[in-house]
Each structure stands twice: as structure tokens, then as C-alpha cells.
Amino acid sequence: MLRQRIDAVLLGAPAGSVLSHRTAAELWDLEVPLVDDDRRVHLTVPPGARVRSRADRVVHASVVPAPETRRIDGLLVTSPSRTWIDLAGAVPPAALLAVTDQLLAQGYPADQFAHVVRRYRGRRGAARARAVMGRGDRRAGSPMESVLRWAILDAGLPCPVLQHEVRDERGRFLAAVDMAWPERRALVEFDGDVHRERRVFVNDLRRQNGLVLAGWQVLRFSSADVLGRQAGILRLLTRALTGN
Structure with a gap:
């Protein structure tokens, strides 16, 4: 103790x-x-x-x-x-x-x-x-999300909007996502340990389907990704944001 x-x-x-x-x-x-x-x-x-x-x-x-x-x-x-x-x-x-x-x-x-x-x-x-x-943001969802955001910013990629509310073409709420680049219709979700729970996992799948159908690129990462393969994360995110 x-x-x-x-x-x-x-x-x-x-x-x-x-x-x-x-x-x-x-x-x-x-x-x-x-x-x-x-x-x-x-x-x-x-x-x-x-x-x-x-x-x-x-x-x-x-x-x-x-x-x-x-x-x-x-x-x-x-x-x-x-x-x-x-x-x-x-x-x-x-x-x-x-x-x-x-x-x-x-x-x-x-x-x-x-x-x-x-x-x-x-x-x-x-x-x-x-x-x-100057890069702090009170809306960060967890310390590991902050670590991921630092990697994104340090790589020179655009700063994401945190806890962005996504709505469909009728204005109906779909989700508040961890990080988003609304102009590119791209988003990142960080999956912590709680996302392994069956109820949360099922809800994640349903929400992701709604986001994809609404025209959003959805990238999901875990702490293993953030700690072990940041270069891969950045390559995927660069492609989502630039098409390259």
C-alpha cells in the first residue's frame, strides 16, 4: 500500500x-x-x-x-x-x-x-x-490515448479533434469517438481492456458498422499497437488522411 x-x-x-x-x-x-x-x-x-x-x-x-x-x-x-x-x-x-x-x-x-x-x-x-x-487537452480519454496522440503529433500529422460527436445525414447521433479528422471523415478509436468485455465488444461492432455506413474510415488500435507498432499505426493513419 x-x-x-x-x-x-x-x-x-x-x-x-x-x-x-x-x-x-x-x-x-x-x-x-x-x-x-x-x-x-x-x-x-x-x-x-x-x-x-x-x-x-x-x-x-x-x-x-x-x-x-x-x-x-x-x-x-x-x-x-x-x-x-x-x-x-x-x-x-x-x-x-x-x-x-x-x-x-x-x-x-x-x-x-x-x-x-x-x-x-x-x-x-x-x-x-x-x-x-501547448498540446494538452482535457478531453483525452485515457493516458494511453495521450501517448498515441503524441505519436501522431510528433510525426507531423494534423491534430485530431478529441471526443468528436459523429452524426448521420439526418443529424442523428452515432457516436462520440476518441479522435477524429472530420474534414477527412477519418477517426481513431483506442480500445482499452474494457473493450474485451462481451457487452462492450458487441456494442463496439454495432457502432463501428454505423460509422462505416455513414462514410467514415474507422481505425481501431490497442495498447499493444501503441507500445509495439507505432510505425504501423502512423502508416495507416497517413494513408487514411492523405490517401497515400
């Missing part, structure tokens, strides 16, 4: 220690994809503190001013802004986009990202944060 692991680590932590990075993200209910399943607690300690990383903790040495901290169930944690910029120096851009999307969905102000980047100019990860910050 996370709280038990945190309490054990804090017993020997120096004064001024703050829970940070992936541990802070977990406490803020932010999922960080594309990283190893590492259960160690991340702790930022004052520079010069005589404490090192070990089997149960990862130690980061940095100054964390009081305004950049919050309390969650009595635990001192880096603020959402500080957590975001910390992660920018530690995770791939696609994972940072997923965190950005989730923060926006939680109500984090979009204009604050630029302020954070300016405040931490020159810090490790600042360039990555700058590249990602």
Missing part, C-alpha cells in the same frame, strides 16, 4: 523532505504511462542532506519553496505545478503529455503551464515541458 511505503520512508527522512515526482503524481491521482513499475517512494530533500537513494526510495536533491508544496492527508507533497515540471525532467514527452491532459481534466488552468516553464527556464526538462504544454 502506498501510504505504508511512504510512512516507512519518512521515518528516516531529513527535515524539509517533500514527496515528489512519481510519488507526488500518484498522490495527485495522475497516472504516468511508459515508465517501469517502480514502487520506490520519490523524495526531494534539501541540497546537502546526507541521505541517499536505496531499495525503497529515490532521493532528489533540490530546494522546494513552501508555495510549491501542498498537504495531502497530512503528507507534504509537491504542488501540481512542481510535480509537472519535475516529471518533465524524468519521463518521455508522451508520458508528460498524458500527465498534462490529466491535470487539465482535473481543472488545472491551461495558462499556468507557460508560467511554470518560464519560472524553471534552464532546468532539466524545461525544453520538453515547453514542447508539450
